[in-house]
Ligand code: 5GP
């Protein structure tokens with residue numbers, strides 16, 4: 560738990576929001592500022608600032624298993640984008656590791 564981290568507060572249920580998925584290790588919930596019809600964030604319950612800080616391949620695997628289960632649950636398996644922004648230069652704003660899942664509209668490449 561990192562003080563003043565909004566995602567720690569969500570993971571610890573200090574802030575009540577509807578969860579799309581919860582396991583022992585992670586929670587998934589809707590992004591407050593959705594960039595697509597479906598925009599879900601998958602986060603570890605434990606605080607890691609960025610992808611660089613997590614030295615636990617098993618937990619990384621569980622997070623991606625969480626992604627698989629979210630897209631199954633929402634029936635968007637046939638087309639979705641996953642994004643992890645790492646560092647300010649890449650657009651990271653919340654420094655608690657999270658995987659974005661976006662779906663429900665066409666996506667262009669390269670990304671902006
Ligand atoms: P980043 O830019 O760090 O990759 O993405 C952070 C994401 O978290 C943004 O898409 C933003 O809309 C979302 N976000 C920030 N604060 C909150 C919050 O309090 N609740 C929810 N549900 N999403 C948030």
Ligand code: ZN
Nearest residue numbers: 564567606655
């Ligand atoms: Zn945190």
